[in-house]
Amino acid sequence: MAVIAGVVLAGGESRRMGSDKTQLVFDGKTLMARSFDAIRPCCSPLLAVLGSVPRAVPEDVCALYDEVPGQGPLRGLATGLAAARARGAGLAVVLSADLPLITAAVVGELLAVFEAGPAEALLASDRTSEGRARAHPLVGVYSTELAEPAGAALERGERAMMRFLDSRSIRKTQVSDPLALSNVNTPQQWASLAGLRSKA
Numbered sequence: 244m245a246v247i248a249g250v251v252l253a254g255g256e257s258r259r260m261g262s263d264k265t266q267l268v269f270d271g272k273t274l275m276a277r278s279f280d281a282i283r284p285c286c287s288p289l290l291a292v293l294g295s296v297p298r299a300v301p302e303d304v305c306a307l308y309d310e311v312p313g314q315g316p317l318r319g320l321a322t323g324l325a326a327a328r329a330r331g332a333g334l335a336v337v338l339s340a341d342l343p344l345i346t347a348a349v350v351g352e353l354l355a356v357f358e359a360g361p362a363e364a365l366l367a368s369d370r371t372s373e374g375r376a377r378a379h380p381l382v383g384v385y386s387t388e389l390a391e392p393a394g395a396a397l398e399r400g401e402r403a404m405m406r407f408l409d410s411r412s413i414r415k416t417q418v419s420d421p422l423a424l425s426n427v428n429t430p431q432q433w434a435s436l437a438g439l440r441s442k443a
């Protein structure tokens with residue numbers, strides 16, 4: 244069976260949140276743990292890509308550190324894909340660690356769509372309130388062969404993940420549960436999510 248790694252990027256600084264958002268607890272679990280719960284059914288090995296600072300990771304997860312810290316999610320992606328490839332994985336599901344509503348069902352959908360028409364990456368997408376398609380690069384399936392071009396782009400000074408991805412062969416797909424793609428960046432977003440929950 245093909246090896247599909249599960250990679251969670253969790254090396255950010257959470258400046259807008261003001262405290263480490265990967266360790267915020269939603270429904271009894273940290274956001275980092277929730278991302279791993281979503282990929283665990285389909286993926287092994289499980290890798291957490293931290294920046295340079297150690298963080299708690301689930302027991303079955305291998306913690307890695309960015310090859311060069313402080314360069315943002317594109318470096319986390321390059322580090323995670325290189326480590327996944329070194330462990331024999333041709334593909335990796337890549338998630339951020341700030342997705343309170345992410346589900347294994349969405350991850351399963353992405354893998355099924357990827358297999359139906361492979362590309363270098365398949366990104367989940369939803370629609371903005373103006374109806375424009377919006378891709379979520381940190382909810383996606385990636386060929387681990389992108390590790391090298393991502394590293395080369397970083398060497399050239401590129402930091403913007405979407406600019407790098409737009410230069411590659413990528414596909415986007417709308418998922419059936421767009422709320423699952425909501426990520427939290429600020430205390431206001433976190434509070435409104437908690438409000439949503441208390442109404443449920």
Ligand SMILES: Nc1nc2c(ncn2[C@@H]2O[C@H](COP(=O)(O)OP(=O)(O)OP(=O)(O)O)[C@@H](O)[C@H]2O)c(=O)[nH]1
Nearest residue numbers: 252253254255256257258259292315316319339340
């Ligand atoms: N490994 C790694 N992950 C990162 C890095 N920067 C951000 N991430 C992760 O990528 C995801 C999206 O991060 P952002 O919200 O864009 O950045 P952040 O640094 O966490 O937050 P801000 O400081 O508010 O921008 C989160 O899961 C972060 O933990 C990085 O330099 N390395």
